Each structure stands twice: as structure tokens, then as C-alpha cells.
Amino acid sequence: MDDLDELEGVLADAGFSGYEAEAYLGLLQLRDASVAELASVCSVPRSRLYDVLRDLEDEGYVETYERESLRGRIANVSAAAEELRDRATELEDGADRLEAVWERPRFEQTDISVFQTHAATVREATARIDAAEHTVHLCVTPDELLELADPLRDAIDRDVVIRIAVQTGETGADTDLPHLFPDVAFEVRQCEAAAHFIALVDGSFAALAVDNEWDGQYGLVVDDNTLGSILHWYYQIQLWEPWDTLYSASMGTPTTFVSIRELIREIESVRTDDETVTVRVEGVDTESREAVEIEGEVVDVIYTDIYEDRDVTFAQQFIQAALRVRSGDEEYTIGGYGAVLEDIRAIQMTITDIK
Known part of the structure; x- marks a missing residue:
């Protein structure tokens, strides 16, 4: 297949009819031609070339004029070239959309x-x-x-x-x-x-x-x-x-935690029996699923292992991890990632005071 045959297929993909593509490419070679001259280089019937040229003129691709007989010429290929570029952009966008659909969740x-x-x-x-x-x-x-x-x-x-x-x-x-x-x-x-x-x-x-x-x-x-x-x-x-x-990096003062287990380790390692630890908790209410923020005194630290007869060290991971915090007249249980039973699932926790 030569270049003109390939171009004919491209123009057809861009919306040209078969006769329009042939006539346009014939005129592209001759630049300016009568219907008879154009019929000699393309397979469009001479009787149809009159209508085909006028259709191409209506679409802005060629110009026609009379000199003893109807003639056609291409003043500039910009219109057709721009049409092809637009189609290329559409095809490229279509390819991107195909890939996007492929990458979407299967279910x-x-x-x-x-x-x-x-x-x-x-x-x-x-x-x-x-x-x-x-x-x-x-x-x-x-x-x-x-x-x-x-x-x-x-x-x-x-x-x-x-x-x-x-x-x-x-x-x-x-x-x-x-x-x-x-x-x-x-x-x-x-x-x-x-x-x-x-x-x-x-x-x-x-x-x-x-x-x-x-x-x-x-x-x-x-x-x-x-x-x-x-x-x-x-x-x-x-x-x-x-x-x-x-x-x-230093988290500064006050100290911020994103793991309740690490917060519990910190509290248990620094506080004594007569010290009060105050924390600020940003999280989600496990019942309403709304964002909440509370600040209050830690009144209880809860951590358990699956084996009741074995001591748990703070260096180990423990199965349950929660705090009980008093804020005003209310007490809240605070759980970590995945908390369901506690009142609040903590996202970020800050020790605001130890005294």
C-alpha cells in the first residue's frame, strides 16, 4: 500500500466519504484541475465529481470556480490537516479512557x-x-x-x-x-x-x-x-x-501519637501513681461516625493479652489497647485503629500535660 492509499484510509476515518477522499487526494496532487483532469487521476465517475467537489467546498476543504468548465483547487491543506489532528486527539483521548476503564475496579x-x-x-x-x-x-x-x-x-x-x-x-x-x-x-x-x-x-x-x-x-x-x-x-x-x-524528627511539645499502643507505652513508662496525664484525642465517634475531639484526664489504661496467665511487657504488642478519659462530666473509652467497642476511634492523640 502506497502513501496515497494510506492517506485515503486516514481521510475516510476522519469522516470523508470514499469519493471525497479520492477526489481530494487527486486534487492535492494536481493543485488546480478541471473535472476532466481530475477524473484522469482518480476513480470517481466524472458525472459524480461535480457534486463531490461542491460537497468538499461546502466543508471548507477545496475551492471551485468556472473557467469554461468547473474547476477545483486546494488553496491550503490546513482545514483537512486540522481535522485529522482533531481526530487524532479524540482517538488519543479515547485510548486514555479505555485504559482508565481497564484500571477501574472490577467490582x-x-x-x-x-x-x-x-x-x-x-x-x-x-x-x-x-x-x-x-x-x-x-x-x-x-x-x-x-x-x-x-x-x-x-x-x-x-x-x-x-x-x-x-x-x-x-x-x-x-x-x-x-x-x-x-x-x-x-x-x-x-x-x-x-x-x-x-x-x-x-x-x-x-x-x-x-x-x-x-x-x-x-x-x-x-x-x-x-x-x-x-x-x-x-x-x-x-x-x-x-x-x-x-x-x-522531634514531634515537639506536646507529644503527638498516631498509635494508641505507643501512647500507652509512653504513659505507663513516664507516669507515677500520683501523676495525672492529660490527653487530647482527635478521632471518630464509633456510633455516629462523626469526627470528634476531646481533651481530658486519663483515668484508666487498658491493655490485655490473649493469655491471662502471662505478663505483658510494654515492648510487646498487646491484643486490646484502650484508654478511659474523663472530659468534664463525661468519661469516654478510646480505642485505636479499627476500634469498634470503644466510644471513640482515635486518629491522633497528644499528651498535653503530666503533673
Whole structure:
């Protein structure tokens, strides 16, 4: 197939009829021609060329004039070229929409979505980081951290507490990364476990993205309390607690926590029997699901292990973790990520006073 044959197909795709495409390309070669001359270089019947040329003129592609007989000419190919570019843009947009539909969740049930690709899952997590108000927990590769650097910087500027477990493997942290840590996180740990991309945002949103040779690519995104708490528990136990700290920024005074277990460890390690600890809690009412903020005295610390006959140390993870806080005349039970039985599911907690 030569260039003109290919162009004829392109013009047909752009909306030209078969006769219009042939006549236009014939006139393109001759620049200016009579109907008889044009009929000699294209297969359009001579009797039809009169109507075809006038149709092309009505559409702005050619000009016609009389000189003994009807003649046609192309003064400029800009109109046709612009039509092709517009069609190309439409096709490119259509291709983008096809990919977007492919990457959408295969199904949606309540607040649980499954994505087709790792990249689409990370983009969804990025959008949530852009809107984060309180906390972000991440498990990422060095490349993923660099990709997320800008939205993380913006979140830090909004005073969002960000913790990052970097999957460095046994070789240690990437030498180009440490200078980035103060801009994107309050604390960074070196995670040597084989792990997937995980994002936990503001105590409700959770994303897991998988991309490996065994399982292929997919992503799980949830706004679901139960599954979110499972992913958070996995994050704390497997990806955060066991690993060395690469960077830690001072949280200042008062001290802010995003894990109720760490807050309990802090309270139990610093207070004595005659000291009073006051905390401010930002979270969600587990019954109404509305955002709440309370400040009051810690009147009880609750932590239990599944084995009643075994002592629990503060270095260990304990199964139940909760506080009882008195604020004014009311007492509230405060739970952490995934709290259901307590009055408030805490997202961010601050020790405001110890006296």
C-alpha cells in the first residue's frame, strides 16, 4: 500500500466519504484541475465529481470556480490537516479512557475496590494522601518514595503525621534518600521484609498494591474499618515495630501519637501513681461516625493479652489497647485503629500535660 492509499484510509476515518477522499487526494496532487483532469487521476465517475467537489467546498476543504468548465483547487491543506489532528486527539483521548476503564475496579462492594494494576492503586493512594488531614502510614520502595515525594511534602506542610517504612532489603537504605526524609516524614524505618506497597490514611483508608512475578499486578483499596484495621495490624507488627529507625524528627511539645499502643507505652513508662496525664484525642465517634475531639484526664489504661496467665511487657504488642478519659462530666473509652467497642476511634492523640 502506497502513501496515497494510506492517506485515503486516514481521510475516510476522519469522516470523508470514499469519493471525497479520492477526489481530494487527486486534487492535492494536481493543485488546480478541471473535472476532466481530475477524473484522469482518480476513480470517481466524472458525472459524480461535480457534486463531490461542491460537497468538499461546502466543508471548507477545496475551492471551485468556472473557467469554461468547473474547476477545483486546494488553496491550503490546513482545514483537512486540522481535522485529522482533531481526530487524532479524540482517538488519543479515547485510548486514555479505555485504559482508565481497564484500571477501574472490577467490582465495587460497599467500600472495597479491586484495581487491575499496581500503578492505578498507587494513584488512588496518592489522591488520598493529597487529602490527608491527620496521619499517613506507608510501606514503599525507594522508587515509590521518590514518586510520592511531592504530595508527602504538601502533607507535611499541613502538619500531617507521616511514617514511612522503606523497603531497603538487606543492602540498607538507598544513599540518595536520607536527605529527603526530613521533607516527607516524621519518622522513617528500614524495612528489610519482603513487602508490598501499603498506604494507610487518616484511620479509615487503606491500600495494598501487589506487583510480582508470582501474583502479577492488582490492588486492594478499602474504606472499611475491619479490613483497614487488619492491614494496620500487619503494618505495625511486620513492617514497623521490628525495624531500625533511619530518621526521626522531634514531634515537639506536646507529644503527638498516631498509635494508641505507643501512647500507652509512653504513659505507663513516664507516669507515677500520683501523676495525672492529660490527653487530647482527635478521632471518630464509633456510633455516629462523626469526627470528634476531646481533651481530658486519663483515668484508666487498658491493655490485655490473649493469655491471662502471662505478663505483658510494654515492648510487646498487646491484643486490646484502650484508654478511659474523663472530659468534664463525661468519661469516654478510646480505642485505636479499627476500634469498634470503644466510644471513640482515635486518629491522633497528644499528651498535653503530666503533673
